Amino acid sequence: MPRRRPLVIGHRGAPGYRPEHTRSSYDLALALGVDAVEPDVVFTADGVLVVRHENEIGATTDVADHPEFARRRTTKTIDGAEHTGWFTEDFTWDELATLRCRERLPQLRAASASFDGEQPPLRLRDVLDLVRQASLDQGREIGVVLEIKHATYFSGLGYDVAGAIAAELRDAGWATGRLPLYLESFEQTVLEAVRAEGVRGTYIYLLEAAGSPYDLVARQGRAAPTYREQATPAGLDRLVGRVDGISVDKRMILAPDKLGRATGPASVVADAHARGLRVFTWTCRPENAFLVGQFRRGRAKAEFGDYAAEWRMIADAGVDGVFVDHPDLGVAFFRG
Template sequence: MQPIVIGHRGASGYRPEHTRSAYELAVALGADAVEPDIVATRDGVLVVRHENEISGTTDVASHPKFHSRRVTKEIDGIELTGWFTEDFTWAELRTLRARERLPEVRKASATFDDRFPLLRLRDAFKLIDRVAGRARRPIGIVAEIKHATYFDSIGLPLDELFAAEVNTAGWNAGDGRLTIESFERSLLGKIYARGIYGKRIFLLEARGKPFDEVARLGLKNAPRYADYLTDAGLYGLSGRIDGISVPKSLILETDADGQVTGATDLVDAAHAARLEIYCWTLRPENRFLAKTFRRGRLRADYGDWQSEFRTILGTGIDGVFADHPDLAVTVRDELAAED
């Protein structure tokens, strides 16, 4: 079984993320699925943005009428200052336009700034239904639900809102198109309890602790992400979720100097525990590559992305998130042809 390629926030290496153009382009470039990040508005509308703080991905700062909405909050234990989706209605957010999050690295994408409006989750479902019909192949959605414990604390239960959207959109047919992922495993359980039966993927960081566990048990007693990545931790997850998704640093084996020497055994360990495993994020620019694969001095230049992608895709991993889906598809297909 070949790994699937998931357009990370669409084709976010080429277009401002979470826009109609980014999703359409991802499918055109061969992605098997796209990944919308999901947050909520004040009036309970689910929108697709990387975070609920939107100063870096929209033109909100250029709207004088919204200047007073700039505030400082603590989100999942981290203090942030900016504009937050939960302080806006959807009617207000729809007046904003999307901008490239990394303009210093992706100058070509930044030329599309202010051209595309924000999308609701329901818009993303309709868009993927439409482009899948044009492509004549099934296209999945890997829905990442953000900051569920925080949103629940302010009266916006994302599990309830998400379940309603999925059912209304006709995406709860059990046809394998829907995957739900979160850094909060408790949310995956709540969504399953609401009768949403998409594949459940637990996102794990290389360090730190899941915020839902911190909120429930306290910082001292909450388990670390690393605890779930041991053999015992993986077997403990088996049967409760369908898989895990990890940063690529946990797939790449490095020596004391930080040079990549191959791949870790995490993929095999996850499969032994009967879990699927995905990783994020495949990107070709030097800024994001392991230093072994960087070439030249400029962080925006492409390095030896082929070698890094081959190392990861050659592990037997079940799927990868890629900002440039065509590049990941190319390497995946090359490896398949070599078998």
């Protein structure tokens, strides 16, 4: 059954106010009352699970300012797309720990960028321990929504992705189901592999508004289903019993037309609920740059538009969880 009010999930902490995936970003999200926080995990050269939005870290750290790492700038193909920069798997954890984090969107979030250069990256274990302590301090259960990034890619490099994640969760006391744990990925294969490792949690399959899941592309090529096909009633039927829910790009709910007018809420939430699947959506952000056209106000991308109207359509769809960049706004709106 859908929740009466959705989980409010701090998307990478509170990146509307602090550089994403930093200690201060998570501290702020927890202080502002989120139900859970969402760390993304990738690997270092020595197998440490680190919290970064992507394994390419040129835009989110000061690595380019470190002459000792200049030769590590390279070009790689990840999930079928070419990327140039510095990659976590080419650094040990001790090396990454010498870097300092930066705001990923400084032109939109200048206030957050004022904290650039002050905080090192975090490991997954750091976030798990932080959330557990916050739960004790605040006297309430706070969850972790763990996103596994680029599983097929890292498996191809020889990493035991599912095994490493399961081992970390067991060691940190998060694998038994006693604490609210959600595991999510754009690749269904790794979710099934982590579940097979005995990790108890809620398994959520991420669906893009376009494209196809890379694990299936790697196996099936052009025959791989698209994410949109997987979000149809027939596609959802095939997910039943394999995952506990889906997490969709908000545009799949808002269904904007070519003029930027929302025509939703679309049926995907109701279709999933009819099959016993939970539905999360990402990402609820107030800035004009991220809103569907009809909800923008003025021309400045960084200014807040009529986000409440957009979020109301999402809430009315009956979602079970929402990812937010500004936890105070998300808590006030979705619990109001």
